[in-house]
Amino acid sequence: MDNLTLARKGDKEAFSKLIQGIKSKLYKTGMAILKNNDDVCDALQETLINSYKNIKKLNNPKYFNTWIIRIMINNCYEIIRKNKRVSEINEKMQQNMDNYYEIYCEKSDMENLLNKLDNELRLITVLYYYDDFSVKHIAKILNIPEGTVKSRLSRARKSIANIYKLNEDID
Amino acid sequence: MDKIDKKIKSLIQQDEVISPKAEEIFNNFFSENNIEKNTINKHNRVYKIRKIIAIITCIAGLLGGANVYASTNGYGNVFFLIKYLVTGEKTEITNKNELLSDRDITISYKPISLTENLEMQIRNLQIKDNKATLIIAVNEKNNTNITPLNYKLLNSTEKTLCEQKSSKKALEKEYLEEIVFNGITKDDEVVKLDIYTSYNTNLAKITINLTTKEIIVDGEKQALEQISEIELKQFLSDKISSKYKKSQKEKIVLNLRDISYCAGLYKADINYVFIDSDNTFEIDYDNLKVSALTAYFTFNKNNLTDMFSIVKLEENNTE
Structure with a gap:
């Protein structure tokens, strides 16, 4: 069992x-x-x-x-x-x-990163990137539409990419 | 975009650090005893609160029951009962407490005129086993189309204690009404009696003070204050003279014994004599004939020429 x-x-x-x-x-x-x-x-x-x-x-x-x-x-x-x-x-x-x-x-990288995000983006970021929840699950957990989760994730993604200049690294 | 997501994920998931305090909470919780303790503590708290509430409820229930027992058995309240059980001395009950024991309070035999043809005496209040009976005598002098009356009793906080229809039988002129009610407490110094006509129009509101036995008819004080005794005497003298004077020489001397008011109608008890106006200093007191009558009248303060109107002059026994 x-x-x-x-x-x-x-x-x-x-x-x-x-x-x-x-x-x-x-x-x-x-x-x-x-x-x-x-x-x-x-x-x-x-x-x-x-x-x-x-x-x-x-x-x-x-x-x-x-x-x-x-x-x-x-x-x-x-x-x-x-x-x-x-x-x-x-x-x-x-x-x-x-x-x-x-x-x-000295704060951990993650804390530094999260503190640079808006309140509503911070939770979505943790749920998606850290807790590994899918968009569907996050929508259920937060009781918001999936579209809202996606748009917030998109904003969070852009912010984090800008902060760490990820686009340049990947490119 | 997937690459960015993977990069962010790896960046974020590198960090698994949690604060020492949080770690301690987890560690405490993971130890078997603490899981039990945490849960039990929470349960215990709820259990203790429930236990306290249950005990308080039981005590309140016991005190309430004992209080009812004590008050119905003449101890006043539970504390006097406990005192009696401990010391063996029965506490003297005050006037207020007596309202809940068996009593027969004589209130008044003074008639209240509801109309010129309808009188009422609020005679007794009998209290037995927490049930009260208000005894009212009603006297219909002539036929009236407003009986049988309806009664409503209220306590000092205007809470209705009972509503009752008259027990009058078809041809009865004088009868007793017994208005039975409960819900009266020792805090109620007054009961209020609302009287309604057979077609449910309010006829009078009467307040009965159970301690002083005073009866206050609603609006009586104001009604009596607004009339002038001098003008009333003049008016009644003229009316009685014009009706009973036998010669022009006679002059009326009038005394107002009592004046009351109820339901828009004034009632005046009058004694009067006619004396010879030529010999006012030589009155033969032995042969003086004093008459008595009751005048029922209304008052119209806006009419300056005819302020009073006689409704009825009722002759009483001659003294």
Whole structure:
């Protein structure tokens, strides 16, 4: 029996293995939305508990990744909603922190790349290029039309290509 | 475009770094105990909240039940009952609390004139087993086309306690109405009685104060304040004189015993005598004949020439 079937039957070890395989995707997706490590950790905690409790309800095992990423995204949006009141104050603080990090800390390539993208492009980029979801799946996860996913991906692609001058390299 | 996608993908997927804090969350979660703990903790929280709510609900239910028991058994409320059980001393119940125990409150035998031919006395309020009965006496002096009446009782917050039709039998002129209602509490210092005609027009609104036993007819105070006693006396003197004076020498001396108002109609209880106008300083008090009558009249403040109009003059027993 595969891990997913075992996990659905309540096998904790099998569930852990499933999470192990997707943990960085969960984290990157959270970072793409929240841009704040503490908030992402809160969302992760909730996602792990919610998914462990509800995995029995997952009807089609082949959609496990889509399902758990959707839970993660929902929890991220929930955190945004909760933080909305203080977000304006935090935004200024965050800007200052961002400047600090840019000057004194080295960020990973991916974080540097993502931070140069608009909010709506950042999540699409992570879902498509990092999490390996198809356009169809992303449309389902984000509950938006496939056309919108494609147009955002196209914009993201152009931005990234410009940033890294990929056209020149490939050419 | 595929090449660009592949390049971006390889660029992005190189980075698998996640923060130490996030890594710690995963590691904690992966340990079997922590999965249980995380889940159990969350369950425990919900369970504890539910447990607290259940306990509070049980206590509230018990207190509510005990309060009903205490109030119906003359202890006032649950705290007095507990005090009685502990100390053995029964707490004296105040006037307010007495409203919920068996009582028979005499309210008033003073008649209220609803019309010139229809009088009402709000006599008693009997309270037994939390059920109240308001006893009203009705007197129809002549035939009237507005009976049988309809009654509506309200509490101090205008909540309807009951609506009831008159129990009057076809040819009855004097009868008692028993208006049975419940829902009265010790906080209700007043009950309000709305009286409607047989064709459902509001005839009067009466407020009964259960503590002071005062009866207030809606609009009576304002109606009485707007008439001048001097002008009324003059008017009644003229009317009574023109009807009962036997000679030009007689001069009326009139005393207003009482004046009341209900449903647009004023009622004045009057004593009067006729004296000889030539001998006002030599009155024979022993043979003075004092008459009594009740005048029913209306008032029209906009008509300066005929402010008052007599509806009925009713002779009473002569003293």
